Amino acid sequence: MSEFLQFLISGLTNGAIYALIALGFTIIYNTTEVINFAQGEFVMLGAMFMATFWGKLNWPLPLAFLAAVGLTAMVGILVERLAIYPARHADTITLIIITIGVSILLKGLAMFLWGKDSLPVPPFLGQEPFHLLSITLVPQSILVLATSILAVIGLETFFKRSIYGKAMRACSTNPLAARLIGIRVEPLVLFSFALSSGLSALAGAVIAPITFATYDMGTILGLKGFAAAVLGGLNSSTGAVVGGFILGILESLAAGFISSAYKDAVAFVLLLLMLFLRPQGLLGLKEIKKL
Amino acid sequence: MKKWSLLLVFIFWSSASLVLAAKPYKIGALFSITGPTSFIGEPERNTLVMLIEKINKAGGINGHPLQAIIYDTEGDETNTLKKATKLIIQDKVLAIIGPSRTGTTLALIPFVERYKVPLISCAAGIKIVEPVRPWVFKTAQSDRLAVKKLYAYCKRHGIKRIAIITVSNGFGQSGREELKHLAPEYGLEIVADEIFGPKDVDMSPQLIRIRAKEPDAVICWGTNPGPAIVAKNMRQLGMKQPLFMSHGVASKRFIELAGKASEGVILPAGKILVAQQLPKSDPQRALLLRYLAEYKARYGKEPLTFGGHAYDALLLLKQALEKAGADRDKIRQALEHAHIVGIHGIFRMSPKDHNGLDPKEAFVLVRIQHGKWVMVKD
Numbered sequence: 001m002s003e004f005l006q007f008l009i010s011g012l013t014n015g016a017i018y019a020l021i022a023l024g025f026t027i028i029y030n031t032t033e034v035i036n037f038a039q040g041e042f043v044m045l046g047a048m049f050m051a052t053f054w055g056k057l058n059w060p061l062p063l064a065f066l067a068a069v070g071l072t073a074m075v076g077i078l079v080e081r082l083a084i085y086p087a088r089h090a091d092t093i094t095l096i097i098i099t100i101g102v103s104i105l106l107k108g109l110a111m112f113l114w115g116k117d118s119l120p121v122p123p124f125l126g127q128e129p130f131h132l133l134s135i136t137l138v139p140q141s142i143l144v145l146a147t148s149i150l151a152v153i154g155l156e157t158f159f160k161r162s163i164y165g166k167a168m169r170a171c172s173t174n175p176l177a178a179r180l181i182g183i184r185v186e187p188l189v190l191f192s193f194a195l196s197s198g199l200s201a202l203a204g205a206v207i208a209p210i211t212f213a214t215y216d217m218g219t220i221l222g223l224k225g226f227a228a229a230v231l232g233g234l235n236s237s238t239g240a241v242v243g244g245f246i247l248g249i250l251e252s253l254a255a256g257f258i259s260s261a262y263k264d265a266v267a268f269v270l271l272l273l274m275l276f277l278r279p280q281g282l283l284g285l286k287e288i289k290k291l
Numbered sequence: 292m293k294k295w296s297l298l299l300v301f302i303f304w305s306s307a308s309l310v311l312a313a314k315p316y317k318i319g320a321l322f323s324i325t326g327p328t329s330f331i332g333e334p335e336r337n338t339l340v341m342l343i344e345k346i347n348k349a350g351g352i353n354g355h356p357l358q359a360i361i362y363d364t365e366g367d368e369t370n371t372l373k374k375a376t377k378l379i380i381q382d383k384v385l386a387i388i389g390p391s392r393t394g395t396t397l398a399l400i401p402f403v404e405r406y407k408v409p410l411i412s413c414a415a416g417i418k419i420v421e422p423v424r425p426w427v428f429k430t431a432q433s434d435r436l437a438v439k440k441l442y443a444y445c446k447r448h449g450i451k452r453i454a455i456i457t458v459s460n461g462f463g464q465s466g467r468e469e470l471k472h473l474a475p476e477y478g479l480e481i482v483a484d485e486i487f488g489p490k491d492v493d494m495s496p497q498l499i500r501i502r503a504k505e506p507d508a509v510i511c512w513g514t515n516p517g518p519a520i521v522a523k524n525m526r527q528l529g530m531k532q533p534l535f536m537s538h539g540v541a542s543k544r545f546i547e548l549a550g551k552a553s554e555g556v557i558l559p560a561g562k563i564l565v566a567q568q569l570p571k572s573d574p575q576r577a578l579l580l581r582y583l584a585e586y587k588a589r590y591g592k593e594p595l596t597f598g599g600h601a602y603d604a605l606l607l608l609k610q611a612l613e614k615a616g617a618d619r620d621k622i623r624q625a626l627e628h629a630h631i632v633g634i635h636g637i638f639r640m641s642p643k644d645h646n647g648l649d650p651k652e653a654f655v656l657v658r659i660q661h662g663k664w665v666m667v668k669d
Contacts, residue, residue, distance in 0.1 A: 003499050006528075010495045116329050118516040120548045127551060129527045136529045211492035212516055212548060220490065255496035261459070261486055263496070 007256035013141040015248020016148035020203035021225025022240035024196040030172035031192035038103035040222020042197040046204025047213035051119035076197025110215040121208040227271040233284020315358040319378035321389035326366030334598035368398040394461035413600035416465035420645040428645040430603040432653040437559040438469040442477040454483035454506035458513030466512035514539035519548035526552040559654040561596040565666040599634030
């Protein structure tokens with residue numbers, strides 16, 4: 001039983017990460033209908049910047065954190081201005097492929113800047129694990145969970161209550177109608193990239209003490225975040241979070257009870273099942289469109 | 292008139308250079324200079340460059356300068372084969388030193404056998420030289436020797452039930468086979484046998500299962516960064532068993548990544564790691580200290596144990612070239628009888644043993660204490 005609880009906690013921690021990455025996907029998808037396959041690389045950049053500012057240069061934690069998230073958001077803005085905006089009239093498939101190119105570019109740049117080695121990142125609140133009931137936890141895992149929950153609440157409030165959030169939702173429902181009532185779509189696309197990359201950087205920064213920062217960590221994280229987003233429904237931010245946690249827990253339980261060799265397979269099996277059986281995801285809205 | 296004078300100049304120039312230099316001995320080298328195992332390939336490449344300069348300054352091999360063509364495998368099997376093709380067919384090298392990894396070496400073996408080129412690998416997997424293949428040699432100590440050294444320690448300290456956790460690549464699985472194969476010989480019972488992927492970032496599920504079986508000790512076999520995460524996870528899960536690692540993590544990087552979790556970890560390592568702590572009577576001590584000093588002076592950092600593998604490979608090849616000259620088959624034959632005092636042991640190659648090492652000299656056990664390597668006295 002204690003094993004089950006331990007697997008569960010481990011799954012929740014990973015799930016929180018997948019949830020944040022999945023949210024990044026849904027934000028951009030909701031505003032542009034583009035699936036940003038460079039999402040994972042923003043996570044990686046957050047982790048790498050943290051490794052440099054907090055790990056190597058020993059800046060105070062809040063400063064290092066803000067710098068990591070801020071710089072990555074700026075990279076997101078650059079990506080939007082240089083890669084997405086010029087191609088904004090192209091069809092969705094083209095834009096998706098452009099994001100794949102961006103991810104390869106970002107990965108290559110990271111390799112030049114930081115090398116291929118894994119970089120250690122000191123934990124934010126100390127390393128001593130503590131015991132709760134029969135399970136052991138590290139402070140960093142709690143931080144990961146807390147950050148995700150706060151981020152989700154923040155985003156939900158933003159989308160439901162603030163005028164910008166509502167404007168973004170309007171864009172995703174129908175860009176033409178949004179334009180007709182006076183919403184300028186382009187700045188919102190820019191903002192969605194900045195927000196999405198900042199969010200992923202946040203995820204990367206908090207998990208870096210656990211996973212180390214490596215130039216190629218973004219690929220698999222991005223794919224799993226995508227699987228989580230599809231699982232929950234690409235157009236629902238609650239769905240992204242739910243999908244993330246479900247994926248994390250299922251992955252951990254499968255690794256724990258079936259075999260650790262199949263851990264990565266869980267995400268992709270779920271992805272395939274979802275696409276075959278219920279493409280709109282668990283909480284998404286059904287949409288039939290001619291591509 | 293101009294054309295004739297140009298032609299004359301050309302003839303003079305080329306014949307002059309022909310007369311002045313004896314034909315260089317061209318050898319090839321394949322190292323994982325970039326990629327996840329760049330910490331292995333880079334010191335190997337640096338060591339080779341440094342040593343070749345030294346040899347050429349001293350007049351080369353029987354008057355022939357030594358020329359190395361070094362390619363980066365990036366730690367990838369496909370890339371290794373591509374670069375090896377270049378070395379053998381385009382560059383026409385006499386022999387190849389490397390690659391750095393067991394996986395890439397194994398992929399290369401059918402290739403060098405087909406083209407009959409001597410290969411001196413710097414990788415550790417025992418499958419490289421077992422069964423003995425005429426054209427394939429290696430300098431890195433076998434994992435079998437490492438396991439034997441570890442198991443002997445376990446037996447001496449009354450450890451009976453062990454759990455093993457290995458990485459799913461060539462190095463890890465080769466180690467796993469040796470661990471399983473040799474356990475009964477030392478009275479050890481393997482109560483848990485877990486595997487993790489080279490890019491995994493969380494080994495808690497495997498360790499939770501291991502924890503449930505209550506082993507006396509845990510042995511982890513892999514190269515960075517996985518084992519560092521295993522060490523951290525073990526500490527996080529509150530597991531108190533002694534943790535043993537393989538020689539694959541015998542580098543400062545492991546201590547950096549694992550942080551406090553590296554404290555108390557014991558692993559087999561080349562003597563180079565604790566050269567200063569060796570007794571003065573050790574035949575390798577002088578060579579080791581000299582190598583460390585020269586490398587540090589040239590590159591400003593430590594060579595790690597891995598640089599030594601390339602050093603030993605070149606010493607062996609140098610001896611073979613001195614005896615055999617520029618003939619691939621003769622070099623191969625000479626290698627089979629090579630005998631040198633090297634960085635990682637005293638090599639006595641034979642037709643039946645293409646690694647040539649003895650467990651006594653190949654490894655020492657070291658413990659990580661306060662972020663430093665401390666030799667474990669037998």
